[in-house]
Amino acid sequence: MQTLRMNAGLLSSFLEALKAFGTLVAPVERSPGVFALEAIDDVSQARPDALRTILPFKKLLLKPRFVMLERRQGQYGTDGADNDLGPVVYFGAHSCDIHALRILDLLYLSDYVDPYYKRNRDRLTVVGYGCMPDGKCFCQSMDTSTIDKDFDMFLTPLDGRYLVTVNSARGDDIVRANQHLFQPATRRDVQEYLERLKEREKAFTLSLDVTDLPYVLELKKDDPVWEELGKKCLCCGSCSMVCPTCACFNVRDECPEEDSAQRVRTWDACLYREYALVAGGHNFRAARADRVKNRYYHKQEAFVREFGMPSCVGCGRCIENCPTGINVVEVFQYVRGEA
Amino acid sequence: MSVSLPEQLPARSAPRKLATGVNPYAPAQARIMRVQDLTSEIRLFDLRFTDTALAESFNFRPGQFVELSVLGVGEGPFSLPSSPTRRGMFQLGIRRAGTLTNYLFDHVIEGDSVGIRGPLGNGFPVELFEGQDVLLVAGGLGMVPLRGLLHYLIDQRDRFGRVMLLYGTRTPDQVLFRDELESLARRGDAEILLSVDNAQGKPWGGRVGVVTELLDQVSFDVTNTYAIACGPPVFYKFMLEKLVARGFGRHRIFLSLERRMECGIGKCGHCAVGYTFTCLHGPVFSYWDAINLPELIYT
Numbered sequence: 290m291q292t293l294r295m296n297a298g299l300l301s302s303f304l305e306a307l308k309a310f311g312t313l314v315a316p317v318e319r320s321p322g323v324f325a326l327e328a329i330d331d332v333s334q335a336r337p338d339a340l341r342t343i344l345p346f347k348k349l350l351l352k353p354r355f356v357m358l359e360r361r362q363g364q365y366g367t368d369g370a371d372n373d374l375g376p377v378v379y380f381g382a383h384s385c386d387i388h389a390l391r392i393l394d395l396l397y398l399s400d401y402v403d404p405y406y407k408r409n410r411d412r413l414t415v416v417g418y419g420c421m422p423d424g425k426c427f428c429q430s431m432d433t434s435t436i437d438k439d440f441d442m443f444l445t446p447l448d449g450r451y452l453v454t455v456n457s458a459r460g461d462d463i464v465r466a467n468q469h470l471f472q473p474a475t476r477r478d479v480q481e482y483l484e485r486l487k488e489r490e491k492a493f494t495l496s497l498d499v500t501d502l503p504y505v506l507e508l509k510k511d512d513p514v515w516e517e518l519g520k521k522c523l524c525c526g527s528c529s530m531v532c533p534t535c536a537c538f539n540v541r542d543e544c545p546e547e548d549s550a551q552r553v554r555t556w557d558a559c560l561y562r563e564y565a566l567v568a569g570g571h572n573f574r575a576a577r578a579d580r581v582k583n584r585y586y587h588k589q590e591a592f593v594r595e596f597g598m599p600s601c602v603g604c605g606r607c608i609e610n611c612p613t614g615i616n617v618v619e620v621f622q623y624v625r626g627e628a
Numbered sequence: 629m630s631v632s633l634p635e636q637l638p639a640r641s642a643p644r645k646l647a648t649g650v651n652p653y654a655p656a657q658a659r660i661m662r663v664q665d666l667t668s669e670i671r672l673f674d675l676r677f678t679d680t681a682l683a684e685s686f687n688f689r690p691g692q693f694v695e696l697s698v699l700g701v702g703e704g705p706f707s708l709p710s711s712p713t714r715r716g717m718f719q720l721g722i723r724r725a726g727t728l729t730n731y732l733f734d735h736v737i738e739g740d741s742v743g744i745r746g747p748l749g750n751g752f753p754v755e756l757f758e759g760q761d762v763l764l765v766a767g768g769l770g771m772v773p774l775r776g777l778l779h780y781l782i783d784q785r786d787r788f789g790r791v792m793l794l795y796g797t798r799t800p801d802q803v804l805f806r807d808e809l810e811s812l813a814r815r816g817d818a819e820i821l822l823s824v825d826n827a828q829g830k831p832w833g834g835r836v837g838v839v840t841e842l843l844d845q846v847s848f849d850v851t852n853t854y855a856i857a858c859g860p861p862v863f864y865k866f867m868l869e870k871l872v873a874r875g876f877g878r879h880r881i882f883l884s885l886e887r888r889m890e891c892g893i894g895k896c897g898h899c900a901v902g903y904t905f906t907c908l909h910g911p912v913f914s915y916w917d918a919i920n921l922p923e924l925i926y927t
Contacts, residue, residue: 357653360699400640400908401652401893537897540653540890542702550700552653557897564898567888568704568725571861573901583900591903595640 291455293471304332306467311376337381337418345533358552374409385602388433389533419445425605430497433602503590519578528607529558534600639908655743676717689751690777697743702728705889711779721772748892761789767859791818796839850875881915
């Protein structure tokens with residue numbers, strides 16, 4: 290790890306320089322206050338100060354729909370080319386976003402490696418950006434409010450300048466190709482970073498009590514709160530779509546034209562009615578209450594049991610997007626009998 | 629005769645690959661060598677991989693499964709009713725139940741090719757059974773995976789103690805592998821008891837009643853026996869607790885579960901129950917593990 294500084298006025302030059310390392314993807318403002326991740330050419334469009342984009346970066350690593358296998362005029366293709374992203378520089382990732390990538394890595398790069406994910410992930414450069422929480426952020430509770438690995442560079446905004454963390458050989462390549470943009474960090478820069486860190490820790494207004502949560506959920510598995518929640522949840526799947534770690538998918542075959550066939554992979558959500566349906570018509574989670582409960586248990590109990598950490602990073606996207614106002618923090622307060 | 633099986637690896641191990649290819653989503657081609665009707669609804673397919681090296685090396689544990697697909701139609705998980713002790717070909721017992729299986733019944737004939745991915749899942753912990761008595765209890769289509777295990781035990785008969793099979797179906801014409809089972813029983817390789825819920829006035833030499841009642845017909849030493857159960861949810865509901873009532877420890881009972889195993893490699897999420905991906909941690913679980921995930925057995 291290496292720590293540098295960059296003057297704030299040099300940000301555009303830095304972003305221009307990043308283009309040499311891949312397609313630049315950054316948050317842009319689609320409409321007032323609404324941000325989305327997009328590939329950009331005009332660097333002035335980049336809005337790294339955007340707190341959360343509608344969809345997280347997963348939308349580019351594994352597209353909402355792509356062809357995994359194909360047969361065209363008797364020839365088989367298995368390259369998944371329409372999911373191929375090419376080299377990409379993801380600028381503006383917050384700490385929670387980077388933690389989410391780590392969770393996707395655990396799922397897709399362990400055991401049987403997912404080749405479609407891996408190809409995009411291997412060519413991804415991550416340049417993070419320091420944020421300040423709003424009332425929907427609870428990453429502090431999930432221990433994902435800071436990040437010290439699995440990114441290439443990280444810019445933390447200070448007064449008129451950035452503290453620049455270089456965390457990989459690829460990050461070092463970027464710095465060495467653009468030495469004129471950077472200077473060594475001073476003691477004052479470090480001091481200001483520490484003050485900002487303290488200020489940021491104090492800025493959180495939402496917190497989720499994770500104490501013993503997997504066991505609390507085990508104790509509450511038959512509790513009526515899940516029925517109540519099932520009545521409120523529409524099972525629309527919005528929370529899953531916007532979640533940076535929800536990565537379930539469905540596979541189905543299509544024949545777009547005669548003599549061609551495709552095996553298509555699309556996003557799916559455990560909240561959908563058909564999700565646990567098996568041949569013969571038996572549905573293992575036909576009730577909405579069971580499906581909504583399953584989602585919370587997967588995030589906060591199941592993933593902890595399997596990987597040693599929850600698969601929620603506290604980004605607040607599900608809170609922001611739920612049409613009936615379900616708030617994950619309130620759900621767990623309710624489960625604990627505190628609300 | 630003795631075979632060595634692939635190691636039963638923990639779920640989420642270091643990177644590994646399927647026998648059928650580096651890309652775990654891409655199937656290998658296998659040819660349908662023979663098709664037999666087991667009942668009007670269930671058909672037995674004999675398959676052999678087109679690639680000779682793969683055909684000869686394909687090894688699996690009894691209780692594992694494969695994903696069979698026809699590109700353009702679909703893909704689905706099927707358990708293996710054959711044993712790795714018999715190499716070169718493998719079998720799938722398939723019930724007509726949906727788009728893919730209808731296609732297999734109506735359009736696929738001997739000589740056609742299909743896609744296969746696998747082997748998938750953990751399989752039965754057969755190493756534990758060595759030197760022990762083994763009690764297989766099957767309900768309905770649950771006989772399909774247990775037949776692979778039965779062949780495995782019979783083909784290495786001296787490595788195991790008593791081999792018992794209790795098998796129940798609704799009616800006599802739904803009994804799978806009936807001739808074969810009766811012949812095994814006659815040869816004394818296995819103690820086999822069959823029952824049907826209703827004989828429907830047809831000639832039937834076995835018992836009439838629910839399969840759980842067969843348990844009362846045999847005696848066993850529960851300290852030296854493993855019970856392996858496979859059947860539909862209602863079968864588990866009664867059979868598992870009855871085994872416990874007969875004195876089996878929950879760690880001495882194993883069961884194989886059906887879920888929507890779509891990717892088969894613990895990624896797509898459809899077969900997840902709690903922290904368990906049925907395709908990766910299962911489909912075989914001890915009763916102790918399964919009872920701690922209530923959704924797993926009774927839904």
